[in-house]
Amino acid sequence: MTWLDIGHIDDIPLRGARKIKTALGCVALFRTAQDEVFAVTDRCPHKGGPLSEGIVHGRSVTCPLHNWVFDLNTGQAQGEDGRVATYPVRIEADRILIDGTALGKRNAA
Numbered sequence: 001m002t003w004l005d006i007g008h009i010d011d012i013p014l015r016g017a018r019k020i021k022t023a024l025g026c027v028a029l030f031r032t033a034q035d036e037v038f039a040v041t042d043r044c045p046h047k048g049g050p051l052s053e054g055i056v057h058g059r060s061v062t063c064p065l066h067n068w069v070f071d072l073n074t075g076q077a078q079g080e081d082g083r084v085a086t087y088p089v090r091i092e093a094d095r096i097l098i099d100g101t102a103l104g105k106r107n108a109a
Contacts, residue, residue, distance in 0.1 A: 038072035
């Protein structure tokens, strides 16, 4: 794995999101109320909604367009046949690191 420093944990508000742009599309980073950080593709497979604009609750995010709920650990839509890609993230000294190798292997958005 190649870890990329993408910012301070406080760059993402509690129960909020931040979007990063990559050559292959956008990735949404979410921070839960418990200071966990997750990274998933920023595009709902249902209607293409920007998940970074969704509502974070627990370890899930709700798409702002049609209310699909995604598990941030697995990317699986709850009760629906759909999922988004997830990417390894870790926190070191309050810095958010994402696996750059995994980002490079993703499909174009």
